[in-house]
Amino acid sequence: MRAAVPQLWHFAVEHLLLLPIGAAIALVWVNVDPEGYYRMAYALTFPVNNIGLAVFFALMTKEVVEATAPDGVLHPWRRALLPAIVAVAATAVSALIFVGAVNALDEPVLAIAWPVAFATDLAVSYLVARLIFGRQHPVIPFVLLLAIASDALGFLAIALFHPTEEHHLMQGAAIMAAAIAIALALRRARVKSYWPYVLVSGALSWYALWRSGLHPALALVPVMPFLPHAPRDPGFFVDASPDAVDALSRFEISWRHPGQIALFFFGLVNAGVPFRALEAGTWGLPIGVLVGRPLGVLVGSSLAVAAGLHLPHRLGWRELVVVGFIVAIGFSIALFFSSALLPPGQLRSEIHMGALLTLAAAPLAFLSARVLRCGRFSR
């Protein structure tokens, strides 16, 4: 029994189950005891969404930073050009279909949440892509780059088009410049511990974002690139070796599990959707991404090819359709975007449920792969 608990924990962490478990508890709780749920959620929202989630985004950034090293999917940077172009088309088509859908479903006010249609859950998409295509298929880096670019566009859209938040970008920019200057100085001084980066630069960056009216959960994103990292990329979502000495790997080793706990609480605090609050507009987001992403990926790829870029080897239109479904999974990032954009109330509930429903893209990706004979179904 004593041995079973760590095993169970390890299984949950390895299979990214803590966030869905938190979300499932939230869904049951809010529909059984809404007042108790909201009291808990309101008390925990700030520390979980603004501080705890900073660890999660730091870990995601760590993967991206390492991907710029030799052997990484972002090395050299120009490899990202094609997926970036495809991401622009894929997110734009998804957002347009989302806006059209919420208008057709008679909840036009939901259109203000259009940046949520940009979200792609990096971890779940990667997991699904690997299950369909295997670790070595050229689709994998393409999916990762597409997901990173889509989320980056989403963050940009939220920063620029937030419906209620007022931005004070100049003040924030000055403080952020100081945070980055300190991180740079630490790097030049060859500081090997991640703590000064996180505690000094990270804290200043957090304050800069909060002061700007931007989401402070991204505080460690501009800091992580300054942490010394391994000379070569060990691979996406490959755990750092326990004896790794570089600051970025040490950060991951120390914060991997707290990051997962933060994700559990993120699901718990944000995924509570009272079913009675839902109206037809709930379907806007699933329709937007389940139709828009495959379509957008095809349109974007066609434009990129027309512009003279080349699709990776073994990536044809059938694989692109499957990729479209894979990157339609918004889940955690869609929940985050929705929480960042919308205050509590019916709209947030509807978009949150829509974010949960985007998980339907995973079985659709498997189904399309099977029908189109892609990846593991090609034999």
Next chain:
Amino acid sequence: MFSVSRVKPSKPPVVPIALIVTALACAGVLAQSVALPNRSDSVKFAVIGDNGTGDRPQYEVARQMTSSHSKFPFDLVIMLGDNMYGGQTPNDFVNKFQQPYAALLAANVKFQASLGNHDRPENVSYEAFNMKGQRYYTYVRGNVRFFALDSTLMDPKQLEWLDAALKDSREDWRVCYFHHPLYSNASRHGSSIDLRLLLEPIFLKHGVNVVFSGHDHVYERLKPQKGIHYFVSGAAGQLRKGNMRPNDQTAASFDQDQSFMLVEVAGAAMYFQAISRAGQVVDAGVINRQLRPVS
């Protein structure tokens, strides 16, 4: 501290008058004229929610409002959101607002809207809704200060504004209205508890007297909740027949037909009636103004 009582119509003394009275009662007129004092110096207003369908029931409710207006000359209509369903083109504004309420608009009755989840955000700029481009705003009529809120996007900035605006208000009555009900016992949506936890402490802190909401397509009067009177009036166009699940919180309810409300604030008393599309008074009463918390 407060009381709510049903107002009973007095019995007419003589038979001929009784016959006339009976006939009038059948038309839904008597109870209205009896229940509302209709004083010359009072604040009179009507309440409609979830009205903008453009369908026949909306027009029939509007006709009933016009009929009431001829005897009870309210000069204000508060709109609880979902003022427009479906298309919201200039033509729709004619079919779903200007035409049904043409007689009231011609009589210079002012509509003061709040928005619901089916309204387009840009409707704040529609002149006849008198929102002046604001999602939330306040105004005064006599001794009543009204606060029209946007419950669809209840962001921290709006909550801060409400807290400050309520604090600054000096009027006898503080009436808030918005789309999503903090208390409702209709089965489709019910109470918006997420919003209740945000708004109720502010209402209690500043002694809000009465709250009107829509969203659930029924009429419900709640028993005072922590001293505040709540009404759900979301059936001035839409209707969810049989959707009410009255419980201990419910003081009165009506879910068999479309409805609207008439309200009169006379000094320290607020008289109200809920009237069906057919003109029947389905609920009526008077609220005595609550004492304010000492600030």
